[in-house]
Amino acid sequence: MSLQEQKRARARMGKQERRNALIAYSFLAPNFLGFAIFTLVPVICAIALSLCEWNGGDVSKLRFVGLQNYGTIFNVNKVAEKGIGYFFSRVDLGIALKNTVFYTLITVPLTIVCALALAMLLNKARGAVAYRTIFFFPYVASMVAICVCWSFMLMKDGPINQLIMGLGIPFNKSWTADSNMAIWSIILVSVWRNMGYYMVIYLAALQGVPQELLEAATVDGAGKWKQFLHVTLPQLKPTTFFVSVMMIISCFKIYDVVAIMTDGGPGRSTKMLVTYIYDEAFIKVRYGQASAISMVLLVIVLLVTILQFRSEKKFSND
Amino acid sequence: MEQIVRQKAIRQDHPVLQRVVHSVIYLLLTLLAVFTLIPFVWMVSSSLKLDREVFSYPMRWIPETFHWENYRLIWQRVPLVTYFKNTAFIAIVVTLLQTLTSSFAAYAFAKLQFPGRDTLFLAYIATIAVPWQAYMLPQFIMMRSMGLYDTLWAMVVLQAFSAFGVFLMRQFYRGIPSELCEAARLDGLSEYGIWARIMLPLSKAAIATLVIFTFVNTWNDYMGPMIYLTRDFNKTIQVGLRRFIQENSSDYHLIMAASLCSLLPVSVVFLCLQKYFIEGIATSGLKG
Amino acid sequence: MKKMLALVLAAIMLMSVISFASAEDAVLTVVTWDATTTPYLVAQKEAFEASHPGVKIEYVDVASQDYAVKTTTMLEGGDASDVFMVKEIDNIINWQAQGFAEPLNAYVEKTNYDLSGFVGTEKNYSVDDELYAVPFRSDFWVLFYNKDLFDAAGEAYPTNDMTWDEYADLAIRLTKDGVYGTHYHTWLSAVANWTVADGVNTLADRNYDDLLYFYQLYQKLEDAGACMAYNELKAAGLHYSAAFANGNIAMLPMGYWYVSTLIGYNKDGTCSFNWGISAVPHAEGVKAGSSFGNLTGAMINIKSANKDLAWDYISWLGGEEGAAATASVGARPAYVSETVAAAMSSVEGFPTDETSKGALIPSFVGMEWPVAEKVADIKGIVNEEHTLIMTREITPEEGIAEMNERVAELF
Incomplete structure (x- = not known):
């Protein structure tokens, strides 16, 4: 190939690429326009706000303060003086962070395992419609009703404790009124509510697992468990990526269950990042600090997501 | 068919063991289902009680007298019909727009190459990660200046273009083998054609999922309508429900009755779309 | 109704x-x-x-x-x-x-x-x-009481001049046969706000030692079974209005707004007992009829x-x-x-006795929360420690020490 031909080929390629990109953008446009105007722009404003002091009122009262909000929420002076232990035991942000991370670490794996197990058991099984509907029900019910309901269920002599006592375990504490148990009541309600939701996602994804692969595995003499490990699970990878990212994000953003059931208490035992943000923004009217806390949340979630995104790309080789 | 044959084959291998395992699984599932339903039983029972009986102690699963009038009362106390209509309007329009635009955008993210793809995708995810409470205010100020405040369209535009749908659909599309698209391209189909003739039919289960989620989330959203809808004829069910919780008294029996009513339409949507999880898709002849 | x-x-x-x-x-x-x-x-x-x-x-x-x-x-x-x-x-x-x-x-x-x-x-x-x-x-706080339960127990109705100690004894005496002598709603205000009735203390004065008396009083009553336990109330979300309307609670310190609720209950038949109001009890050395x-x-x-x-x-x-x-x-x-x-x-349904009428004019009304610097932050802290004291995870002394320390850190 002569140099000129090569050049021409490259130009053709470039043209082709541009054309492809244009087509791709045309696919994106309808969603992106709405997304950019109604979500992206306000989010960028919020990011900018985290560097400002603004206690509401006219926008002219907005003042750029650099990283001062971050200094305040991390309580840098005190933490520098008394050590990192002080941050996690006394500073609001530290406590909220600790609670949120704990809640996420327990809830995410528990929900995924339950959801996947249910989806596997209910995929193409007899009588599955009834079961699926039942397990999805909690997600459909209105939040305020189910939270009130669960608070009552988890009372000292409520049905749940009676069940536990019935199993021979001596236990009669009121879940939501105990610092150590309160967060578990939030976890219980979250898993109960979301397990059916993620089950549905897995069910939908399972329909995309090619039958032939499973059959091939059966012919090879693989047991059900091996078939699951070596065929189904790898096929579900994109879905698991989606489920885990969405779960981590929604766990980090937990708000309504806490607001209705424990209101962050007792003490600060169920104070979460978003309950803290809500307080700062709408009770104490410090929008700058509220934004700064959300940025902390954003950075953590983004780091976790990028890590998962990388591993997803590595496995799918694209 | 094939499955039954296969199951038979296995059953012939270990007939007793297989049956025991099945029974145990069904037993466990049933127990879990009962556990899942307990709170709903309590909701139904509370919805038929008097206000002060709801939390009376020790608890009674079956009300002393059945107060069916609670179910009449909720429609009289608040304009629940209007709330239902508004919620249905928002939920339907949002679901349509969301499904359409996000399956479109997701195709680009999953199957097309273009500069800035991964960065843009991360930006989408990043916005999901920012709590709404943090950007509610800038968003509100903007929406107001557009004249959308206190209109149902405010809720539509806020929820129709969420990043969630794009993310969900992208992940499903990635599960569909790229070879299919390549083959179609060689056959001369345009990208739009591939999306319409190959991706859409193959992603019925995914679309059903997205429809259900969007519908449910819009239906049950509280904070959004609470902030954006103010006049009574614009309010939605979830906002209406909270009208039974007042500063100095709460009618939990009515809340339970009304939330059970609001559960019905969503359950119907779910049941209608159920079949797409069972049907599966015709992937025969494809290699993974 | x-x-x-x-x-x-x-x-x-x-x-x-x-x-x-x-x-x-x-x-x-x-x-x-x-x-x-x-x-x-x-x-x-x-x-x-x-x-x-x-x-x-x-x-x-x-x-x-x-x-x-x-x-x-x-x-x-x-x-x-x-x-x-x-x-x-x-x-x-x-x-x-x-x-x-x-x-x-x-x-x-x-x-x-x-x-x-x-x-x-x-x-x-x-x-x-x-x-x-x-x-x-x-709205200032008054003491609601169920006249029928007082009659049944043969006790005299609360007066507009009663100390908190007298009130506690009375509540314990009234507690029997499924009757609770008194009832505390879960709010901080229902338990500890009384300290501001003396016109000197406020909840923003950065010193909370004065709350100790009221927490100890509360715990004494809870231990004697004279009021429903905080943990139960909190978990059940039981509302004081429904609790008092049940008719097995003799006394209830509550805001004046509850008068109109009770009148409504009497009208629609939710409850049918006779009730009255009196001034809230006062601490030793504080003028009778003071409230917040x-x-x-x-x-x-x-x-x-x-x-x-x-x-x-x-x-x-x-x-x-x-x-x-x-x-x-x-x-x-x-x-x-x-x-x-x-x-x-003269509102229809308002109790007609002289004590109830007398309770309409308090001698002093302190503010539940005063206007003060960083009061929203203080409110958050005091309420958080309040829940810990009430669930008995920490003693009142420890809780109050925490309040003092954490509020001091704000400034």
Whole structure:
């Protein structure tokens, strides 16, 4: 190939690429326009706000303060003086962070395992419609009703404790009124509510697992468990990526269950990042600090997501 | 068919063991289902009680007298019909727009190459990660200046273009083998054609999922309508429900009755779309 | 119940009529909470429209538990509703700082508005001697009691001069056969706010040692089974109104607003026992009849297009006529005069005994939460430690030490 031909080929390629990109953008446009105007722009404003002091009122009262909000929420002076232990035991942000991370670490794996197990058991099984509907029900019910309901269920002599006592375990504490148990009541309600939701996602994804692969595995003499490990699970990878990212994000953003059931208490035992943000923004009217806390949340979630995104790309080789 | 044959084959291998395992699984599932339903039983029972009986102690699963009038009362106390209509309007329009635009955008993210793809995708995810409470205010100020405040369209535009749908659909599309698209391209189909003739039919289960989620989330959203809808004829069910919780008294029996009513339409949507999880898709002849 | 329903329906119909009100009618939009179910709002609206022909009030109803978020967002977004009701003192302090509240001194001067009826409470709505809102409701706490249970136990009714120790003994004596001597709602205010009744302490004074007496008193009663346990109440979300209406609670310290609820309950048959009110007990060395309370008021939105009309409305609301309308349904107006007190005690269903009437005029009312620097932060801290003391995870002494330490760290 002569140099000129090569050049021409490259130009053709470039043209082709541009054309492809244009087509791709045309696919994106309808969603992106709405997304950019109604979500992206306000989010960028919020990011900018985290560097400002603004206690509401006219926008002219907005003042750029650099990283001062971050200094305040991390309580840098005190933490520098008394050590990192002080941050996690006394500073609001530290406590909220600790609670949120704990809640996420327990809830995410528990929900995924339950959801996947249910989806596997209910995929193409007899009588599955009834079961699926039942397990999805909690997600459909209105939040305020189910939270009130669960608070009552988890009372000292409520049905749940009676069940536990019935199993021979001596236990009669009121879940939501105990610092150590309160967060578990939030976890219980979250898993109960979301397990059916993620089950549905897995069910939908399972329909995309090619039958032939499973059959091939059966012919090879693989047991059900091996078939699951070596065929189904790898096929579900994109879905698991989606489920885990969405779960981590929604766990980090937990708000309504806490607001209705424990209101962050007792003490600060169920104070979460978003309950803290809500307080700062709408009770104490410090929008700058509220934004700064959300940025902390954003950075953590983004780091976790990028890590998962990388591993997803590595496995799918694209 | 094939499955039954296969199951038979296995059953012939270990007939007793297989049956025991099945029974145990069904037993466990049933127990879990009962556990899942307990709170709903309590909701139904509370919805038929008097206000002060709801939390009376020790608890009674079956009300002393059945107060069916609670179910009449909720429609009289608040304009629940209007709330239902508004919620249905928002939920339907949002679901349509969301499904359409996000399956479109997701195709680009999953199957097309273009500069800035991964960065843009991360930006989408990043916005999901920012709590709404943090950007509610800038968003509100903007929406107001557009004249959308206190209109149902405010809720539509806020929820129709969420990043969630794009993310969900992208992940499903990635599960569909790229070879299919390549083959179609060689056959001369345009990208739009591939999306319409190959991706859409193959992603019925995914679309059903997205429809259900969007519908449910819009239906049950509280904070959004609470902030954006103010006049009574614009309010939605979830906002209406909270009208039974007042500063100095709460009618939990009515809340339970009304939330059970609001559960019905969503359950119907779910049941209608159920079949797409069972049907599966015709992937025969494809290699993974 | 039926009457209530009729009232609600009437209100809804009225609202729909208003939206089609004739073009000449001036419409004043008033942002408030529980608009259709709060009897005094319905009464005020009727009375105002009757005395001001050609003016219509249109309520914008906001969920009470989200009032702060919703109103802040509305104002921040440039909402032009004419009047915003002030639910907590914090509201007006924030709105003033943000520049949403119309300064009112000029209006007061122009119309020669008499503030003396507010007996000083309007100071809570003032910043640097400029008035920003007019109070129209002032709820202070009284002691409700179930006369039937007292009769059955052969005890004399509470008087308007009783100490907290006497009250505790009484509560324990009344506790038997499934009857609870008293009842504490889960709020901080129900248990420990009494300390501000002496006119010296406030909850923002950065020293909480004075709360110890009340926490110990509470724990003594809880240990004796004289009140329902906090943990149970909290988990069940049991509301004090339903609890007292059940008829097995002898006494209940609660805000005055509960009077109208009880009158309603008596009317619709939710409960049928006889009840009365007395002044809340007082600590040793504090004047009998001292209590604490909270204000509700109304401010003019700086963006309102009808400021003069809005002033007509809020000045009427706070003044004697508005007070009469407020009092007519059992709520307590902020404006105090002989006429208003007479109106309060003559409400149908209000107890007729002298003690109850005497309890209408407290000797001193401290503010539940004062106007102070970083009061929202302090409120958060004190409430958090309160829940820990109440669930008994820490002793009152430890909790109070934490309050002192954490509040000190704020400054």
